[in-house]
Amino acid sequence: MSYTVDRRGLLRAAGAGAAALGLGGALASCGSDESETATLTWWDYFTLDNFQPGMNRLIRDVEAGVPNVRIQRRTFPFAELDRQITLGAISGERPDIAIVDNVAMNTLGGSDLLADLTGRVEAWGQADQYYEGPWDSCRIGGKVLGIPNNSNCLALYYNTRMLESAGVEPPTTWDELASAAERLTSGGRFGLALSAIKSEEGVFQFLPFLWQAGGDLDTFATDGATALSFLHDLIAKGSLSESCLGWTQQDVNTRFMNQRAALQINGPWQIPTLKQADFDWGVVALPRDQEAATCLGGENWVLMAQSENLDKAWEVLEYTQRPSVLVPYLVSFGNLPAREDLADRGAWASDPALRLFLSQLPLARPRRYGRGYADASQAISEAEQAVLTGSASPSAAARTAAAKIDKALSGR
Structure with missing residues (x-):
């Protein structure tokens, strides 16, 4: 997950939207031969109050629609869930x-903790309904180890009035982005805001630049240097604040909301807050260099290999993918569907900003790099911090990071 924001505004709209679509309520599952109720333990990290109505509804739907099932839910802080699952072994x-x-699949998918769902998915026959990026995030080592829960990605927001006043069109390329950011910088306002914080959140925002340069982690020494140079030049020209090194994506959106940045890179989870802004804004795809790319965020469903109720747990996962269950759940969370066949259902069908993000999902790349990804991510973060603070050149930082990345991923 790459967001931590309050979505109460969307929840209110979502309830009305789901009711209007007639998507509420659960569908009864086919009959079952089981005579006893199975209690399934369910873990997630959706701890904020605004997530509870949607999650509680989903669980009620599951218990009503899947025969002989009760859900016992437990929540953990975001940073703790993966560790708790691993400790469970x-x-x-x-x-x-x-x-x-979905980035946790790198670690969890490399162990024997997750159930192999390949055979069940083949029998189910719905894998081709999902966008390629979200589905690929569930495929590890030739096996299907999960089903996408929801999806998001990054795009470029712009302040309409600021661009019009400066005579600037929303940028579509790196050159246009650099030029627009420079022209839009004025006084205490920066042209562009993004997150370069030393965490996965910052790496989530950096990776699209690497991919847009035509590279990937295995070409970081060269293409990583290109991406780092581009960001370094933005800071050198004063178009991007060096404070971005400490900004979360929520901090970035706050800068944009306060009109201290004309452009921002962020995700669809910021839309409920932005709808309260007293200025007009729009959103476009991330500007491209050699190619177009954005980073896939979101969550996946997984089952534990040692579960004593694996068949029933699979029934639950299959049931959650029914449109009558999935659409209200996604709308309540302010998320996008990972299923392409739901593109015309839910709030995203009529909201132009959400539709823009949905249109980018086919380009969204999962961070599917194997068990060493955490160390590789740290190396990327260190390189970005070094370059943007001026303590290392882009080429030197990229070479140093590339050596660490190669070592981290050598076990792939």
Whole structure:
């Protein structure tokens, strides 16, 4: 997950939208031969109050629609869930079902903790309904180890009045972005805001630049240097604040809301807050260099391999993918569907900003790099910090990071 914001505004609109679409309520599942109720343990990290109505509704739908099932839910802080699942291999305390950040598949998917769903998915026959990026995030080592729960990605927001006043069109290329950011910088206002914080949140925002340069982690020494140079030049020209090194994506949106940045890179989870802005704004695809790219965010469903209720847990996952269940859930969370066949259902069908993000999902790349990704991500973050603070040149930082990345991923 790459967001932590309050979505109460969207929740109110979502309830009305779902009711209007007639998508509420659960569908009864086919009959079952089981005579006893199975209690499934369900773990996730959706702890904020504004997530609870949607999650509670989903669980009620599941319990009403899947025969002989009760859900026992437990929540953890975002940073703790993966560790608790891993520790469960030792303690024996593990869930039957979990909703995990899709980047966690790098670590969890490289162990024997997750159930192999390949055969079940083939029998189910709905894999081709999903966007390629979200579905690929569930495929590890030739196996299907999860089902997408929801999706998001990054795009470029702009302040309409500021661009019109400066005679600037929304940029579509790196050259146009650099030029627009420079022209839009004035006084205490920067042309562009983005997050370069030393965490996965910052790496989430950096990777599109690497991919747009035509590279990937295995070409970081060269293409990473190109991406780092581009960001360094933005700071050198005063178009991007060096403070971005400490900004979360929420901080970035606050700068944009306060009109201290004319452009921002961010995700669809900021839309509920932006709808309260007292200025007009729009959103376009991330500007491209050698190619177009954005980074895939969101969560996946996973099942534990040692679950004593694996068949019933799979029934639950399959049930959550029914449009009558999935659409209200996604709308309540302010998320986008990972399923292409739901593109014309829900709030995203009529909201231009959400539709822009939805249109980018086919380009959204998962961070699917294997068990060493956490170390590779740290190396990327260190390189970006070094370059943007001026303590290392882009080429030197990229070479140093490339050596660490190669070592981290050598076990792939």
